[in-house]
Amino acid sequence: MEQVxxxxxxxxxxxxPQETVRGAVDAVTENPEIKVxxxxxxxxxxxxxxxxxxxxDRIEVVNATEVIDMGExxxxxxxxxxxxxxxxxxxxxxxxxxxxxxxxxxxGAILVGGQMIVGRIKGIKRPALxxxxxxxxxxxxxxxCGANVDARPEHLLQFAQMGSVYFEHVMGKKNPTVGIxxxxxxxxxxxxxxxxxYPLLSGCGDIHFIGSVxxxxxxxxxxxxxxxxxxxxxxxxxxxxxxxxxxxxxxxxGLMSSLRTKMGALMIKPALKGLLNTFDVSSQGGAPLLxxxxxxxxxxxxSRSAEIKTAISQCITFKKNNINDRIRDMxxxx
Amino acid sequence: MEQVxxxxxxxxxxxxPQETVRGAVDAVTENPEIKVxxxxxxxxxxxxxxxxxxxxDRIEVVNATEVIDMGExxxxxxxxxxxxxxxxxxxxxxxxxxxxxxxxxxxGAILVGGQMIVGRIKGIKRPALxxxxxxxxxxxxxxxCGANVDARPEHLLQFAQMGSVYFEHVMGKKNPTVGIxxxxxxxxxxxxxxxxxYPLLSGCGDIHFIGSVxxxxxxxxxxxxxxxxxxxxxxxxxxxxxxxxxxxxxxxxGLMSSLRTKMGALMIKPALKGLLNTFDVSSQGGAPLLxxxxxxxxxxxxSRSAEIKTAISQCITFKKNNINDRIRDMxxxx
Numbered sequence: 001m002e003q004v005x006x007x008x009x010x011x012x013x014x015x016x017p018q019e020t021v022r023g024a025v026d027a028v029t030e031n032p033e034i035k036v037x038x039x040x041x042x043x044x045x046x047x048x049x050x051x052x053x054x055x056x057d058r059i060e061v062v063n064a065t066e067v068i069d070m071g072e073x074x075x076x077x078x079x080x081x082x083x084x085x086x087x088x089x090x091x092x093x094x095x096x097x098x099x100x101x102x103x104x105x106x107x108g109a110i111l112v113g114g115q116m117i118v119g120r121i122k123g124i125k126r127p128a129l130x131x132x133x134x135x136x137x138x139x140x141x142x143x144x145c146g147a148n149v150d151a152r153p154e155h156l157l158q159f160a161q162m163g164s165v166y167f168e169h170v171m172g173k174k175n176p177t178v179g180i181x182x183x184x185x186x187x188x189x190x191x192x193x194x195x196x197x198y199p200l201l202s203g204c205g206d207i208h209f210i211g212s213v214x215x216x217x218x219x220x221x222x223x224x225x226x227x228x229x230x231x232x233x234x235x236x237x238x239x240x241x242x243x244x245x246x247x248x249x250x251x252x253x254g255l256m257s258s259l260r261t262k263m264g265a266l267m268i269k270p271a272l273k274g275l276l277n278t279f280d281v282s283s284q285g286g287a288p289l290l291x292x293x294x295x296x297x298x299x300x301x302x303s304r305s306a307e308i309k310t311a312i313s314q315c316i317t318f319k320k321n322n323i324n325d326r327i328r329d330m331x332x333x334x
Numbered sequence: 335m336e337q338v339x340x341x342x343x344x345x346x347x348x349x350x351p352q353e354t355v356r357g358a359v360d361a362v363t364e365n366p367e368i369k370v371x372x373x374x375x376x377x378x379x380x381x382x383x384x385x386x387x388x389x390x391d392r393i394e395v396v397n398a399t400e401v402i403d404m405g406e407x408x409x410x411x412x413x414x415x416x417x418x419x420x421x422x423x424x425x426x427x428x429x430x431x432x433x434x435x436x437x438x439x440x441x442g443a444i445l446v447g448g449q450m451i452v453g454r455i456k457g458i459k460r461p462a463l464x465x466x467x468x469x470x471x472x473x474x475x476x477x478x479c480g481a482n483v484d485a486r487p488e489h490l491l492q493f494a495q496m497g498s499v500y501f502e503h504v505m506g507k508k509n510p511t512v513g514i515x516x517x518x519x520x521x522x523x524x525x526x527x528x529x530x531x532y533p534l535l536s537g538c539g540d541i542h543f544i545g546s547v548x549x550x551x552x553x554x555x556x557x558x559x560x561x562x563x564x565x566x567x568x569x570x571x572x573x574x575x576x577x578x579x580x581x582x583x584x585x586x587x588g589l590m591s592s593l594r595t596k597m598g599a600l601m602i603k604p605a606l607k608g609l610l611n612t613f614d615v616s617s618q619g620g621a622p623l624l625x626x627x628x629x630x631x632x633x634x635x636x637s638r639s640a641e642i643k644t645a646i647s648q649c650i651t652f653k654k655n656n657i658n659d660r661i662r663d664m665x666x667x668x
Contacts, residue, residue, distance in 0.1 A: 135580075136580055136583070136584070149517070149524070149525035149526075150525050150526050181569065183483070183564075183565055183568040183569065183572070190483070190565070191483035191484050191565045192483075192484050194565075214572055214576075215568070215569040215570075215571075215572035215573035215576060216572040216573065216575045216576035216579075217576060218573060218576060218577075219573075219576045219577045219579070219580035219581075220576065220580055230517075231517055231524070231525045231528075231566070232565070232566060232569055234517040234549070235515065235517065235549040235566055235569060235570065236549075236569065236573060237549075238517070238548055238549035238550040239549035239550065239552060239553075239570060239573060239574070240573070240577065241550050242548075242549060242550030242551060242552060242553045242554065243552075243553045243574065243577055243578075244577075245550075245553070246469075246470055246553035246554055247553075247581055247613070249470070250470070250609045250612070250613075251585075251606070251609065253609075254602065254605040254606050254608070254609050255602055255605065255606075257605050258605070260601050260602075261601060261602045261605045263598075263601055264597075264598040264599070264600070264601025264602035265598070265602060266598070267594050267595060267597055267598025267601070268588070268589055268594075268595045268598035268599060268602065271588040271589065271591050271592070271595045272585070272588050272589075274588070275584045275585065275587075275588050278584070279581070279584075
């Protein structure tokens, strides 16, 4: 059994390091092939670790004295905080000591660090952050949701290619469908970027392009891979999150409004719970930053141990399926 | 009592002319100040009308032999189909025979016709489609949701100004808040358009600008007026629609899955129904196209008579509050 080594930014996220450390412990307990390197303030991490019994040969601690905060300017922070948990974790990937880095810290810093430290695959113009979002059919991959806005058509083409490789091997679905997020379904509709990207996607033999997907079709599973510019992708992702939360809040409020509804709520609870979990965007673990030489996974800022564990465990599939090699091969043959 | 004359594109929408005609009848029955001019194929319209008793002095029929279909290229359709219901209805506004036009037809054709036939207010660079979207606080005005994509910063500034005038007088809230839809809340975040627009909004004395609003805050009512480029606005609007529909579908499915849940459903039904209506985007009647010399209201393509009636009735508030005069004054003094 091949070992998958994950460098975890133990200081990243709203509930670090308590929840990150616990997520790491749970991940190695569940997956015998996982080894986690916890990167961050060693004393704090060891404090947290002391609460658990775990496979000591598969959890290592690497000290890093600094932390990149959410509010910092990403390029500056990555450049100046050389001993931050994120930067040190990424260096472990660059040096080949780890296969992947997982962080629930600042998205901007992860994007910048991924490119500056881990580095892009040769031929890739721009990496893309690609979370799965739930739909009634299962999941769609929304690519790009990062902070690299104002993309060009050739970037979107590569997003479609990388997304197809990733979806096919992670979801095990041959020839996944690719759609471009648009404001109408006719070819001549859309903004300049979409209009210029459309023929590139139509003409690309590597992907199964099905045309435009309107935002209203996304929740029903309009396409396996939803290609869009990062600003639009980020709006969709965050709006999904916000709307799901608001819906849930309203439903709960409605259910708790009287004795009658409280009784009704008890009867429907199990049925409703499954549904609500389905649409919890933040529970999907982490989103990979595709197009880099190593695996970089961004976990949600408010991740608890369960999400951290999922994000770590996802790295197994990624490594076993040689996603990066496949992406490189596809891009370099083109 | 001043009369408000609404030219209704009786042939526009999925359920025209049956539902449009019925909506018109209901609107004049409910509002003594409303007069509706039904524009479209006279014979069909009279057929529909014959089913109702109504105030004959306040419903008029104007014949138009053509119909613009949803799939047609807007500029071509508006230019060539001079006797289409939409074009004829818009001419009634231009000629001063009607105060407003309401249509559930092709958004593109309505935008093009609004600009070509009704005409822009002097000084307005671009009209904007501005629907209300529901939030937990009430409603937010999402401006622009039209098909005029790739806007420039000076357009977005005018959207903010027009939106503020409209919101203040329709919702009766002094100094409504304006936010720009962004992918982070810091000033330096966003795409090029947002970064260039931000200082224009900050420096504008006519509006109450509160900065960036992330998409996740929208459902909780992040700002009264949400300024964005049309592509992004359209994605938000359509995604809202799709997600609400999918949620409802899943909830219904969950509630009908067993005898136990069916019984529970009966007990919570009244409480849940109010919530679900709140988040039904399509029930909000129509969205005005702000910045034109007359009032142009776009109703949802799948409007039934109730939505058509609401869209017609909304024209009263618009006229009574002299929204267009106020917009003109604000823009021309600037």
